[in-house]
Amino acid sequence: MNAARAIRLVFARELKARMLTKANIISLAIMLTLIVGGTITAAIIKDRSDTVPTVHIALDAASADLGPYLSTTAKQAGIDLALTTMTQADARALLDGTAAKGLTKDAKAALPKLEAFVGGTDASPVVIVGNPNDGRLHGIISGALQTRALDTAVTAMGGNLSSITAALAQAEPAFEAIGKTDAQKYGPAYGVAMVATILLLVTLITSAQMIAMGVVEEKSSRVVEILLATIRPTQLLAGKILGVGAYGLFQVVFLGAAAVGSLVALGLVASVPINLGWTLALLIMWFILGFTIFALLFGAFASLVSRQEDIGSVTMPLTLLVVGPYYLAVFLVPAQPDSTLVRILSDIPVFAPFMMPMRSALGTVPVWEMGMAIALAVATIPAVVWVAARMYQRGVLHMGGRMKFREALKKVS
Amino acid sequence: MTIVATLGLEVDALNKSYGAVRALNDCSFDVKQGEVFGFVGSNGAGKTTAMRIMLGVLAADSGEVRWQGRPIDAEVRSRVGYMPEERGLYPKMKVGEQLIYLARLHGMSREDAVAAVDRWTDRLGVGARRGDAVMKLSLGNQQRVQLAAALAHNPAILVLDEPFSGLDPVAVDVMSAVLREKADAGVPVVFSSHQLDLVERICDRVGIIRSGHMEAIGTVDELRVTEHPQWRIAFGGDVAALRTWIGTVKGVRTLSLDALPADERGSRAAGAGASDDTVVFEDDGTRPGVEQEVLKGAVARGTVREYSLVRPSLADLFRDIVSAEGVAA
Numbered sequence: 174m175n176a177a178r179a180i181r182l183v184f185a186r187e188l189k190a191r192m193l194t195k196a197n198i199i200s201l202a203i204m205l206t207l208i209v210g211g212t213i214t215a216a217i218i219k220d221r222s223d224t225v226p227t228v229h230i231a232l233d234a235a236s237a238d239l240g241p242y243l244s245t246t247a248k249q250a251g252i253d254l255a256l257t258t259m260t261q262a263d264a265r266a267l268l269d270g271t272a273a274k275g276l277t278k279d280a281k282a283a284l285p286k287l288e289a290f291v292g293g294t295d296a297s298p299v300v301i302v303g304n305p306n307d308g309r310l311h312g313i314i315s316g317a318l319q320t321r322a323l324d325t326a327v328t329a330m331g332g333n334l335s336s337i338t339a340a341l342a343q344a345e346p347a348f349e350a351i352g353k354t355d356a357q358k359y360g361p362a363y364g365v366a367m368v369a370t371i372l373l374l375v376t377l378i379t380s381a382q383m384i385a386m387g388v389v390e391e392k393s394s395r396v397v398e399i400l401l402a403t404i405r406p407t408q409l410l411a412g413k414i415l416g417v418g419a420y421g422l423f424q425v426v427f428l429g430a431a432a433v434g435s436l437v438a439l440g441l442v443a444s445v446p447i448n449l450g451w452t453l454a455l456l457i458m459w460f461i462l463g464f465t466i467f468a469l470l471f472g473a474f475a476s477l478v479s480r481q482e483d484i485g486s487v488t489m490p491l492t493l494l495v496v497g498p499y500y501l502a503v504f505l506v507p508a509q510p511d512s513t514l515v516r517i518l519s520d521i522p523v524f525a526p527f528m529m530p531m532r533s534a535l536g537t538v539p540v541w542e543m544g545m546a547i548a549l550a551v552a553t554i555p556a557v558v559w560v561a562a563r564m565y566q567r568g569v570l571h572m573g574g575r576m577k578f579r580e581a582l583k584k585v586s
Numbered sequence: 587m588t589i590v591a592t593l594g595l596e597v598d599a600l601n602k603s604y605g606a607v608r609a610l611n612d613c614s615f616d617v618k619q620g621e622v623f624g625f626v627g628s629n630g631a632g633k634t635t636a637m638r639i640m641l642g643v644l645a646a647d648s649g650e651v652r653w654q655g656r657p658i659d660a661e662v663r664s665r666v667g668y669m670p671e672e673r674g675l676y677p678k679m680k681v682g683e684q685l686i687y688l689a690r691l692h693g694m695s696r697e698d699a700v701a702a703v704d705r706w707t708d709r710l711g712v713g714a715r716r717g718d719a720v721m722k723l724s725l726g727n728q729q730r731v732q733l734a735a736a737l738a739h740n741p742a743i744l745v746l747d748e749p750f751s752g753l754d755p756v757a758v759d760v761m762s763a764v765l766r767e768k769a770d771a772g773v774p775v776v777f778s779s780h781q782l783d784l785v786e787r788i789c790d791r792v793g794i795i796r797s798g799h800m801e802a803i804g805t806v807d808e809l810r811v812t813e814h815p816q817w818r819i820a821f822g823g824d825v826a827a828l829r830t831w832i833g834t835v836k837g838v839r840t841l842s843l844d845a846l847p848a849d850e851r852g853s854r855a856a857g858a859g860a861s862d863d864t865v866v867f868e869d870d871g872t873r874p875g876v877e878q879e880v881l882k883g884a885v886a887r888g889t890v891r892e893y894s895l896v897r898p899s900l901a902d903l904f905r906d907i908v909s910a911e912g913v914a915a
Contacts, residue, residue, distance in 0.1 A: 179691065186687055190679070395674030399735065402641040402668045403691050405660070570643060572672075 179404040183412025184419070191383060191420040201424065204375070205431055208368075212435040215364075219441065227253040228310065229285070231264045233292035242317035242324075243291075250313055257285060261299065264290035268303040289314060295321070363507065365449070366534030369456050370527055372428055374499045376460060377526070380421035381467045381495070385475035385484050387413055388569070392479050397569055406566045414468045418461075425460045429453045455530050462550040463526030466557050467495060473561035476568030477576040487575065494523055502527035510536050522550040593654050594618040594774045595640075595743055600649035602635055602798075609635040610646070611798035617774040617791075622765055624789035625778040626900070628908050632798040633778040634671045637747050640776075641668050653743065664692050667741030669749055673732050675720045681707065681731050682716030685738050692739035699738070706734040710760060726752055733761065737768075744768055746777040750784055762788050782900045792900065794907050801907050809903055816841065816896040817877055819865045823888020829865050831887065835880060837873030841866045866896060 191197060228247065232239055240256050247254035259267075266272040267287045276284075289310045293299035298318055302310050324334040388410075391397040400409055433449045470491050478487045498518075506515055506528055519528035519538075525546040532538045564581040595617040602610040610632045617623040627633050638644040640651050642663050653662045676684055682703055689699035707713045710730040715723055720731060729752045736746060744765070750758055765788060769775050779785050785792060786806050793803045802809055821828055832840050843866060869876055884890050898906075 182687065182690055390676070394677055395670060395672040396676055397674065398638075398641075398643055398670040398672065399668060399674050399688065400691065401643050402666065402670075403664045 176405070176408055179408040180412040180415065183404070183409055184416040187387065187413050187416025188419050190387075191417055192423075197420075200379075201427070204424075204428055208428055208432045209435045211368075212432065212439060212441070216439040216441055226309075227255055228289075228313065229255045229257070229287045230310075230314070231257045231259045231267075231287055231290045233261055233264075233290075234258060235294070236292050236298070239291060239317055239321060242321045243313060246313045246316035246320065249316075250309060252309060252313065254313070255286075257287075259285075259290075261290060261292045261301070264292075265301060268301055291318075295325070362534050365452060366531050367503065368432060369429075369452055369530055369534065370499065370502055372425065372432075373456060373460060373463070373527060373530070374495070376421050376424050376428075377463050377467055378492070378495055380417050380424075380464055381471040381488075381491070382484075383417045383420075384414060384468045385471045385488055386481065387417065388472050388475040388565075389478060389481055389484055392476070392569060392572070393481065395572075401570065406569055407562050409569075410469075410472050410562070410565050414465075414472060418464050418468060421464055422457070422460065425457055429456055452530070452534060455533060458547070459526040459530055462522075462547070462554075465554055466522060466550070467491065469554075469557045469561035470494075473564035473568070473581075476565045477571070477578070477581055479572055479574075483575060498524040498527045502531040506531045507535060516542065520546045520549055522546075522553040525550055593652075594621065595776070596652040596655075597636065597640065598650045598652065600636060600639055600651070601647045602632075602639065602644070603647060609798050610639070610649075613649070613795065613798055613800055615793045615800050615803055617776050619772045619774050620769050621790045622769045622775045622777075622788055624785035624792040625776055625795065626780070626782060626785055626792060626904060627778075627795035631795045633795060634747055635798075636795070637668075637745050637776070637778065638670070640745055641666060643670075662743075665739075665742040667736035667739065667744045667746070669732055669736040669746040671747040673728065675728065675731060675735065677721035678719050680717055680719055681712065681723070684720060685716075685731065685734055688735050689739045692741075694739050702738045702740065703734065706738045707731070709764070710734050711757065726754060726757070729753060730757060733764075737764065741768075742773060744773055744775040744777070746775070748779060749777050750779050750781055758784065782904060786900045794904060796907050802903065806900060809900070810897045812898060814871060815869045815877070817867055817869065817880070818892070818894055818896050819867075819880075819884055819890060820863055820892035821865060821884060821888055822863070822891055825863055825865060828884060828887055831883060832865060832867050832880060835876065835883070837871075837876040838867045838869055838880060841868055863891075 230243060232243075237258065243256065244254055263272075264287060267284065268290065272284060273281050288303050288307065290301040291298060291314055300314055304310070320334075327334045327337065391400065391409075397409075430453070433453055436449065471488055474488050474491055475484055478484060501518065501524065506519075509515055510532060515528065515532070518524045519532055520542070529538065529543060529546050533543070560582070564578075567581045567583065568576050597613065597615050600610045600613045602608075613632060613636055615623070625633050625636075635644065639646045639649075640658070642658065642660070651658045679687075685703040685707065686696070686699045689702055690696060694702065703716070704713070707716055710733055712723070712727050712730045712734065715727060715731075720728060723731065733746075733749060736744065736749075746765075749761060749765075753761060762784070765775050765777065769790070789806065791803065791805050792809060794801050794809075819828070829840055832838060843864060867880065881890070881893055884893070
């Protein structure tokens, strides 16, 4: 049988076995829900912070002089104020809902909006609020009342409150925040880069684990002996990696497209200052490069053990090799995106898949640097193929205890 | 061409060591086309190692496996029907899908694979389970599926490690018939088994392996020919007197009945439990024709109901060789 046909058959079986298992369909659905749900939540939060809230306050005729003070305090609090004049009885009826009783839906909608009423005398003001938990109302109204009382007192002493306020305003220092959070510094690009990096981590780890589990499943069920009586170990490993890789790529494209799609659908694209299509393309490319390297290594390492429960310990160094660069990408890159350390690390094949997309999302990476990182990763692959094939060929038929690395790397006799 | 056709499968001087353990020691045998070859030996004697080397799953330290005069390559290997000692199938994959996949890996087209899998699963009695995951089947049925996996791709050579273990009598009959049929179609069939009665019944030739070396090879009848033939007389008359007289004849010696297998101790005519009418003696080979002299003497002394050569069963031969191993070890 020719190699291409053997690899194609193994590939098709792997892809089907991965795509159509219940567990994988469920986990894909959960990730899709998280991504779309997250985008929708982001859109809601953004809507809220974009619109300036309006507060409706009514004054009785005697308290009309409070109006300017309320306007000032509301403005300081960044709230739009709508002032009306009505009697305390009318206001109370509106606030406690008796005014709306027995009215049609349209008539209810036509009632004036009201959140608070201020009346009474200067000495003993009466404040009625609809929602006792609304801290904004409390702040605006008590601020206005205090300012009016202060103004009255200052005027009585022959002073002028506006000049005092102006003097106070001048004395207020202008704060400049030096320590910004990463999210503040980079804005929405940071969020997109984080999502992309997490997506890369999750898909790389799950696909690499799938390879490891697939290799050990064949060993522990001994089906590998039948397979290897007809095809070569390298063909089996290649078909498996391509099959699982195709599924992983499908995950990246599907979930990445879901993220980009929901951003576009919710009209959030304008608020993201980076090119989403480009980010997705880079993500896919780094997934392919990262996956090729990690899948080969995970497959080779897993072939050293014969039981599912030994996978964790044998692939531990590899897991660190994935998670370590991920943490560096998430914490080191935003902290010092242009430092020499980051620039050197992000060229190294294992680090590049995580650090390069992060760097290009947070700033600009020179084309030659990106090219070099890609070239180095591509150049590493043949060496990894060689090591992995060697380990796998020896390990995969070794039953029983764990095979030593040194033993596995010996020449196949 | 006839020479090539009879060459079949040759296993030539295989050696294999696992560290200090010598699994195969100059192991040689051959299986002609159209022949069923039984491979017997105690546990750990090297049967599985030899079979794994034949399939290329394991590499020999030295020696060669040839098919029709040429070393076995990947092309030939894909035409071998192999059943490993450790059964192996994907537990979660459906029976039909899995068998089709394996048949296609052996080079069959999809259509041929589907037809062959239908045919073999029906024949082996698991046709109704094609849509079930392998792990849902009983062990015996998984075994049948494993056999179907070895047979579905219409192999040119069959190498089966313990194909009968775990099968019920009906499945054993089906399997024996299949092996015979394959051999009649010109396929060399090698299988290992501890069910020696079965091996005796089915095999054209048998090889007994001990400590990695082929100790005895031949047809069952050839193997049964012993250096010192033993004869049994079922006698009507004074058995004690006959025994005493035979003891005086030169070139023979009488044997205790305990040395015989249980079913050889009595005369067949009298049935089991009639062992007290039987005398057994061994020809030491120094006087050709001595058995005729004993027969004449016996006839002169009473009624000879039965006079026959005691033929050791395969189990006896096997025990002999295994006990020799015990002495050697």
